[in-house]
Amino acid sequence: MMRDVVIVGGSIAAVTAADALRQQGHDGPITIVSDERHAPYVRPPLSKGMLKGTESVDSVFMAPLRADLDFRPKTRARGLDLGRRRVLLEGGEELPYDGLVVASGARARRLGPPEAGELVVRDLDDALRLRESLTTARSVVIVGGGFLGMEIASTARGLGLDVTVVDRDPPLVRQFGAFLAGHMTRAALAAGVRLVHAPDGVRLAGTPATAVLTGDGAPLEADVIVTAAGDLPNVEWLAGSGLGGPGGLLVDERCRVAPGVVAAGDVVTRVSDHTDLPRRSPHWGSAIDQARAAALALLKGDEAPEYRPSPYYWTEQWGLDIKICGRILPGCETHVVTGSMEEGSALLQWTRDGATVAAATVNHRMPVVKLRKLAAAPVPERTTG
Template sequence: MVSTLKRIVVVGNGIAGLTAADSLRAGGFDGELTMVGAETRPAYSRPALSKALLRSDTDLTSHELPPPDHGATELLGRTAVGLDADRRVLTLDDGTELEYDGLVIASGSRARRLGTGSDELVLRTLDDALALREKLSSRPDVVIVGGGPLGMEAASGALEAGCRVTVVTNEPPLERQLGPYLSSHITAAATARGLTLIITPGARVVDQDGRSRVELADGTIIDGEILLSAVGDIPNTEWLEGSGLADGGPLAVDSRGRLRPEIVAAGDVAAFPLAGANVRSPIWHSAIEQARVAAGALLHGDAAPELQAQPYFWTELFDLNIRVAGRTPLVGEPELVDGALDGPALLRWRHDDGTAAAVSVNYRIPIPRLRKLCD
């Protein structure tokens, strides 16, 4: 099948697009490879944006990735605006039409907003992070809506920058992602460092006197000089409208990332089959493993391996470095594998279905060994 593909176009220059391009080359594709990326910058590490990059004492390189060696023609600052899947033609915002034999859709997602004001900040791109870092340097009072990984990491960075920080969240921090045990651990570390935490349903962002503010369900206004919303992301699929591939949600692909034999999708924009449903897994390692699988499917069709998801997630916040191998959330009490519950620890949870998840908390262990604990 490799020999029939002469031109492959990758839409999206994030980690999924980059990995797909690298994997296509590694898989033997030596034809014309074109990458279309809406951002003007080369691919960078998004996870760094809410961690080292927010800390004023660190340099501005933590997000950098090694320069690519896939040899693709990179059209950066260019956006795909339309797709004719039957003619196999992609249209860009400057009117350019790109013909392809194979297409990788890796257009990722964007931050969800709760209001309409431009003073409601979000954290998705390097530009967002640089702007936030600059604002934090004057130590404003910060209000963050959202107690997921992004909101809590940003809260940690803002506290370290010397700001007063309030997080408004509708559930205990990171409980949905990691489960109650780690949520309590993170909450304790956060409040010990001075975070004000408001856990309440129904908060919204309203315009008051020309400023975006957070209003709780009882009408209370939580005021701050900076408002950051960290309330999830929306897959970038609008450009596929009319192509017959998108229905307004994420792109539901098969277990090899395919929408059609010659069109694959990977990363935050894609929903792979899992336990009978198509679900997104908008995390860094999933984007990488999905992009590898999708590139393989483009080159080798049904002979390519299906996705065997090996979930891996990490977060750094409030002096905690937490890494999780295996399925989350983690329910119940952990087994202490090594270390101490009140210090560096290696933990394991057994799920009801017989699988396990392993977690390191400030505990140094290579990822393969952490994964091994899930066996």
């Protein structure tokens, strides 16, 4: 019988799981432990509107939590006793549970030790620190040319800073494919960003870091060094329980991990439908969908529907607002359905082996439900590739 539920993590996966449990009629106690000092907030604006200053700090907080949840901020889970069904908290308290939701998310990967002082953007305090630094600095080097790195680059350039982005790979190709990444790269270059290719990786120089060294040793100096080089799943607190590894916490098709334990969000890795290999999908929409599936699985077991990924993610940079449904897989063909990247507004589809696998809007108002349909719809005949 499911009575006490404990949720570890205080962000979107945790809050969604708690809401879903209540909506499904669970009326037992739900305790949420979060090691952050803040009430739950929304992360995507941290590298977009909030960093630019177009969104206020207050606007990033989620709606107040339901009164029937026991939310404990500044509370860190340090261990899990699977056999006794207890979450062990720092300070010694133990929380017994009948059902556990692991929603401990991920943290920013760092290149240097804490004294290197590199900035990252993972939580609200990180974003406030970076915003403050960008308002006084003249130059910034950003390590990482993915979504996050390029969003920060776009904002920093908008603020008039000298901006360098350094990466092992060409920016955004892994996320966007060559066509869209090419346009974004040209937009970055046109805005005056310096892109540095460092195939052998980089390291930080100085304490605190004042430069980034590439493989050939050329120092990239700047007032501010930001690392935006991916994230690491927060699984360390599970050490000793037999659950979780460096790649994340492996779930089954219903987001279950072990008897009475489910997981959702950035901490999760699952076997991909495309590659048969475990992979994470660290996106806001995936965290919500997985949390709903995990809550149902906790209450209904095998009767719960399987989680069906329906990837949706977005980015804002260089004046382009891009929303993507589906997955742009290696070897995809790009189709411009309407508009053009040069005009700054377009509707795109991607196909592989003749089947549509993804669709995107670029500065184009289309409801997400419609975009999802387009991500599976045949490509209209007269499109440009």
